[in-house]
Amino acid sequence: MYLKTIFTAILVGVITLTYSQQLSGIVYHLDEPEQDHQHQAPLPGANVYWANTTQGTTTNADGEFLLEFPQQDDPVLVISYIGYTNDSVHINHGQHEIEIILEVNNTLKEVVITNKAPGTFVSRLDPIHTQHITGAELQKAACCNLSESFETNASVDVSYSDAVTGAKQIQLLGLRGTYSQIMTENIPNLRGLATSFGLGYIPGSWMESIQVSKGTSAVRNGYEAIAGQINIEYLKPDLADKLFLNAYVNMHGKIEGNAISAFKINKKWSTAIFAHAENLSNKVDDNGDSFLDMPLVRQFNIFNRWKYQGDHFITQFGFKVLDENRTGGQMDFSTDMVRDTSKPYGINVKTRRYEAFWKAGYIFENRPATSMAMIQNFTHHKQNSYFGLNNYDAEENSYYLNLLFQSYIGNTRHSFTTGFSFEMNNYFENLNDSAFNMQERVPGVFFEYTYKLDEKLSIIAGIRGDYHNIFGAFVTPRFHLRYAITERTILRASAGLGYRTANVIAENNTMLASSRHLFIVEEPRQEQAFNSGISITQYVDVLGRELRLSADVYYTNFQNQLILDFDRDPQAIYIYNLDGRSYSTAYQAEASYELIHRLDVTLAFRYNDVKMTTNNELQDKALLNKYKG
CATH class of the missing domain: 2.40.170.20 (TonB-dependent receptor, beta-barrel domain)
Known part of the structure; x- marks a missing residue:
């Protein structure tokens, strides 16, 4: 019984450590944001990356993404999509899930390019090359x-x-x-x-x-x-x-x-x-x-x-x-x-x-x-x-x-x-x-x-x-x-x-x-x-x-x-x-x-x-x- 308790504690610790290394989430956007009733829908193809790193991905057809935590004490997650206002969120290492809503940028006065998505890329997470x-x-x-x-x-x-x-x-x-x-x-x-x-x-x-x-x-x-x-x-x-x-x-x-x-x-x-x-x-x-x-x-x-x-x-x-x-x-x-x-x-x-x-x-x-x-x-x-x-x-x-x-x-x-x-x-x-x-x-x-x-x-x-x-x-x-x-x-x-x-x-x-x-x-x-x-x-x-x-x-x-x-x-x-x-x-x-x-x-x-x-x-x-x- 004692060994079983120790084994269970170790297993829980391993699982906790494993899950702490990744962040999953969903990116949404608002349909018809100018209307009183706003509809929330998944946003496929949004860029999701850690600031000041080369780690990033794009959301799938359901707006979902999965990212490994960077080697940073206070990581900042950046979410961007053309025509929408960029969002950045400070993430705690104990946080495993997140939902983000991007808003349509209707008042864009200046365009500043801070990161450029490559013309050709291979997803790091896809099992199929x-x-x-x-x-x-x-x-x-x-x-x-x-x-x-x-x-x-x-x-x-x-x-x-x-x-x-x-x-x-x-x-x-x-x-x-x-x-x-x-x-x-x-x-x-x-x-x-x-x-x-x-x-x-x-x-x-x-x-x-x-x-x-x-x-x-x-x-x-x-x-x-x-x-x-x-x-x-x-x-x-x-x-x-x-x-x-x-x-x-x-x-x-x-x-x-x-x-x-x-x-x-x-x-x-x-x-x-x-x-x-x-x-x-x-x-x-x-x-x-x-x-x-x-x-x-x-x-x-x-x-x-x-x-x-x-x-x-x-x-x-x-x-x-x-x-x-x-x-x-x-x-x-x-x-x-x-x-x-x-x-x-x-x-x-x-x-x-x-x-x-x-x-x-x-x-x-x-x-x-x-x-x-x-x-x-x-x-x-x-x-x-x-x-x-x-x-x-x-x-x-x-x-x-x-x-x-x-x-x-x-x-x-x-x-x-x-x-x-x-x-x-x-x-x-x-x-x-x-x-x-x-x-x-x-x-x-x-x-x-x-x-x-x-x-x-x-x-x-x-x-x-x-x-x-x-x-x-x-x-x-x-x-x-x-x-x-x-x-x-x-x-x-x-x-x-x-x-x-x-x-x-x-x-x-x-x-x-x-x-x-x-x-x-x-x-x-x-x-x-x-x-x-x-x-x-x-x-x-x-x-x-x-x-x-x-x-x-x-x-x-x-x-x-x-x-x-x-x-x-x-x-x-x-x-x-x-x-x-x-x-x-x-x-x-x-x-x-x-x-x-x-x-x-x-x-x-x-x-x-x-x-x-x-x-x-x-x-x-x-x-x-x-x-x-």
Whole structure:
């Protein structure tokens, strides 16, 4: 009994000491502060940091944050957000929780910048190594759409699939973009028929931020991410400017215009309208090869979104409409011509795309860290096109549903997320005289457990089971680890499986622009790969500023992969399932530092070793830069 009492006292002391090293809190703001009745709502994205240190973080979607206490006798916590009055609070070391309310600054007469958030950062607390690209970083690139938003990013490459159509694709870990899951506000997007040209469907001025993570993602987001995940956050209707206008003109005659208008209808409802138009009708052939250097593109894009922010219930919904006409080929080609072998070569792609989404969430009042959410999305994509003498018409109808419940076991150190998902994809394709139709139905369930030991250790272990109407049942396990070796040295590791359904023509319709014959040797099987990776991040104080050093290595091994073989026959493309080995090993080292005020410097080096078996021979992946610096 005596030993038990001593053990209990020691345990209580350890727990007390552990909790005394961290401060958790929530940052709120007031909706419609000029009204008599003020509504208190969480403020996501607020900067929270200790004064006179480099320790800081940002609040999550629920306005929550967690910070380790600094080595100071009288620490001062600073909270800031654009358009709101900064707040600073003296914190006692015995204090564990705090709530802060920021007030709108309506009488700003002078702006004094005392601290600048970095354009690119990696959260110190996130178990998944995620690089956040903020609006400040996006402004550094000549960003007209998503495809041009990674020019300052060392991890992501964007290249042309072919010059005739102007299609672009991303590469992550040395693998083509289809192996990276692209999401818009946690909704899978830009797949299927949007694979070839989808990077041009998201204007740069619409984006609030981009999150890039390498390797497998959390199972709550699905089973597809193999090489990584890219999530795009749009501007929010309750936080965007009331009116934003911009225009772009370049030397080749390309014209773009954007208009964004946000309205706060009342203390709970807000809406925003986004409009984009672009036109390039000037034919350019600087190298004199009789082919257009870039396709002629006319695009109209509109997006309307709504948000309701209640005390415990939040919902968002909206719709998008896109219309694009893309023409390429020889200078003398015209869409009015009769197409035959005696006429100039040309391509024309007409796209009409509709999207609608609805997200809703409920936060339980009497149980902390407990919520439930629903995400739905519907997409209709229609493409009428021809590539020379090849006619390709296709239609895609897709539906996505994700139901989530989040809570904890015992205490908030042991949290979990579980739920149900359903995915439907219908493809109707016609290539010349051949029809390629596919109907895909995938229900699934998932469970994800998270363990957090203050800021020292975080573990995410997840598993999901899905049933594919074509390929049957399959299981996706994934694991993520974050361990703080010291306060300034953070180690992360991840491992897991990924799957995807390859749609041969829809995802590769730009290959129809060549004169090669297409041979689908066998029925494509489900693609499957195992990905594992490890990264280490070191923070160093240099001359009063923070130097961030990071290094990572990721290995991807395919159990099955769809192979596009361009080497067997110069007059043909053979498509078949992997018969042999296929793998990717990607190494990267990076250093980031603010050299002087407003001058950030990033140095990076990357090496990709990517090999696949084509025509019974293991060889380097073609058209891939092994080195980048």
